[in-house]
């Protein structure tokens with residue numbers, strides 16, 4: 455189909471992935487196989503397939519124009535007004551983007567619904583950074599929060615994510631979005647953690663509702679997200695929250711190293727957690743090679759040296 459709606463948007467400076475050009479694979483209207491309570495788009499009945507699609511070449515022309523206009527773009531992000539893996543020509547699009555992207559990275563943001571589909575999984579293996587959502591670990595929670603289309607089985611999502619992670623060699627980011635009273639119960643958090651340990655992703659991004667949601671649901675606090683991040687011991691976790699609290703704690707060398715050993719911290723985490731003296735101590739540890747630094751899908755994480 456044809457449309458006069460823009461096929462790309464941005465560039466936007468994303469703190470987690472860099473300067474990004476977005477591609478919208480459903481520019482005319484929402485087409486999604488989930489109806490999440492927290493969706494930033496309008497609430498809508500789910501659909502199992504995408505029926506209104508724009509041709510691949512239209513996207514390639516739009517991306518080429520944007521890359522010429524904005525040479526500073528670092529990452530091309532495949533997204534949609536809905537779920538991008540429902541786009542029927544995704545494989546062809548990814549192949550063509552690969553051939554024109556040069557040194558830019560290709561990123562996709564998916565709700566994970568079709569990850570157990572062999573064709574989709576095969577296509578995602580060609581992408582530099584795959585970001586998959588995992589909000590729940592149980593059928594009840596998926597039904598309540600993500601409200602899956604009847605064509606989707608929650609267990610296939612979990613099994614598909616674990617299977618995908620075993621063969622995917624590029625960067626895998628898992629996003630978990632927490633909604634008050636729905637998926638922030640301790641039992642659900644622990645089950646999500648178990649699945650995350652099986653997946654062992656490059657990075658886990660946790661967050662909560664940030665913009666007006668489709669339904670009447672509430673975010674959780676920054677403090678609660680911090681507690682969850684501590685539960686996810688051993689994983690590279692970033693926390694997204696509009697109202698971060700500056701804790702300004704005074705920690706000595708040993709306390710800082712213990713903290714980094716438990717869970718790698720981002721620059722932002724450390725700036726929120728430590729007071730100025732402790733930040734200086736941290737920088738000394740870094741200079742003396744007691745701290746390691748690793749780039750995990752665009753975010754620097756500091757850990758304790760072995």
Ligand code: SF4
Nearest residue numbers: 486488490493536565
């Ligand atoms: S998967 Fe994304 S687009 Fe679809 S309903 Fe959920 S939040 Fe909205």
